[in-house]
Each structure stands twice: as structure tokens, then as C-alpha cells.
Amino acid sequence: MEHNSENCRSNCPINFVLETFGDKWTLLVVRDLMFKGKKYYGEFLESHEKISTNILAERLQRLEAHGVTSKQKDPDHKSKFIYALTEKGKALLPIMLEITQWSSTYDSLTNTPKTFSEAISADKEGVMKTVMASLDTKNKK
Amino acid sequence: MEHNSENCRSNCPINFVLETFGDKWTLLVVRDLMFKGKKYYGEFLESHEKISTNILAERLQRLEAHGVTSKQKDPDHKSKFIYALTEKGKALLPIMLEITQWSSTYDSLTNTPKTFSEAISADKEGVMKTVMASLDTKNKK
């Protein structure tokens, strides 16, 4: 569960996130967990970018191994697992919001709702609290 | 120079940055330009992570194609090119600082100086101004 830069290419903080998230798919799983309310394997597969199933399985395993996500049996459905962000995973929120702002600025075709990017600009702390609250609610349900 | 999500997998802002930076190397080049004062091809090759020369060439081309970096002849050395961040590239700074904070928190072996992460916590705007100023100075030299 604990993970540090011991076996990484360097101890640089930028490199450290790349060792876990440096590919085209991993951060999309985080996005789905953080903003889309997804928690089942099958839900991640449905995302618009169409991750393939072997890649998804490998990424979920890696995220769990690095302490970013958790995996638990769904008490209501024995054949399902509930994936969720750990505290370490939730702590990615500021990065995710800054990424959203950058893309909203430089992608003329972005699908970020203007209300959302304006809310981040006006009150980033408030948006963070709202998102965090939504994650807690989901877990308790 | 203009780039948007037209030919991307989706119009999601998270995916948009992945289309340009979603690999193990690209963001290290940005780091070297932003924080390490590097500007020559050979300097990027020297970084601790040891990017290979063909990958570096391809990434610099992509960054330039996406409007994140610029490339100009060095007036003093005809065999050298100066690489620099554009405004779009400099605008990645908030993301880079949040990444630094996250890694400094969760990597027990991080090489981030405590003075730096504390400065970001205490006065992020101030740190941003300092870094931005250093980038402007470099360009004018």
C-alpha cells in the first residue's frame, strides 16, 4: 500500500506522478471515480474513450497497489466489486481541477461546462469541498 | 500551432492533456524547461531519467506542433537551437505545482526541497510569479 520513489527513475516529484499516471488511460479511471460517480468495472469500460478490458484490469491493479484506489466486494451483489478513491487518490483533486482549467482555456472544443470552469475560477476551495462531499456520500450509500 | 480536441478520443479536459502529455517523458521536458533552466537538446538528454534521443526528438516536435514550446536558432551558436515554453506552455505551471505538492506529500523519498513545498503552501501566487519571472529573464538574455 505504501509506495515511494525507491525503484523509480528518479526522486523528482514530477517523475513520481508519471511513474503511476504516465500513460493515456490511468487518469481517465481517476476522472471516472472522482467526477462521474463510477465504481464498477463495467462502468469504466463504458466511458467514451473506450479503454480495453485488459488495460483496465492492469490499471486498476496498479492504482490499488500504489494506494490510490481501493477495491471491496459489493455487499448487495456478490459478483461485483466497488472501486473507490483512497485519501491519496482524493488528494489528486487539485491537480485534476488545474488540468480542467488548462484544457478549458486551450481546447476550443472542450466539453467542460462554462459554469464549472467559472466556479473553479471563482471559488476553487468551494468546488473542492463539493466534490469531496460527493465522494463521501457515495461511499456511505 | 492551434490545437484542439477535434481528432482526440473525446472532448474531455482530462483526456485533452493526456493526448499531449500522456506518456512517461513529455512532462519531464516541460519540467526541465520550467524549473531547470534548460533550453538545448543536449541538456534534456542529460537529465537524470535518461530519455533516449529518438524519443526526445519526437516529443519536442509534438510539443511544438501543439503550441506548448517554441524552437528558434541560437544567435550565438549556429549549430544550436533554443527551446522555450510558449504562453500555453507556461500556463501549465499551476498543474506542475499541484503535482509537486502531491508527490511531496506521498513520496517519502521525494527530492522536493522542504523550503519549496512550504513556499507553495504558504504563497502559491508568489511562487508562480517568481517562476514566471525566471522564465521571462531567461528569454531576454
Add this chain to the structure above:
DNA sequence: AAAAGTACTTGCAAAATACAAGTTGACCGG
């Protein structure tokens, strides 16, 4: 004029990814 520096390009083996199909254990309707 020869050697070294700078920014690449090329070739090839190894690793990662994409796509399709198969497996295993619930769950559900009749």
C-alpha cells in the same frame, strides 16, 4: 586539417497496447 560538439535519424529487439474471444462464478426467469 583533425577532432569534438550538437542535433538529430535509422535500425532493430523488446515491451506495451488494441482488439477479439474465452473463462468463471453469480443472478434471474420459467
Add this chain to the structure above:
DNA sequence: CCGGTCAACTTGTATTTTGCAAGTACTTTT
């Protein structure tokens, strides 16, 4: 209580990307 469907993967293979070593062309230094 049996067959079909659902859910979460695993396996196999073709394609793409990466990693490493070597080579090229132009400049600068000695």
C-alpha cells in the same frame, strides 16, 4: 433447478511504441 445473461476478468495475437546502439550532417574548437 436449469439455461441464459451479467460481471469481472484472462488469454492470444497483431500492431504500435519504446529502448538502445549506431550513424549522419553541419558547426565549432584546437
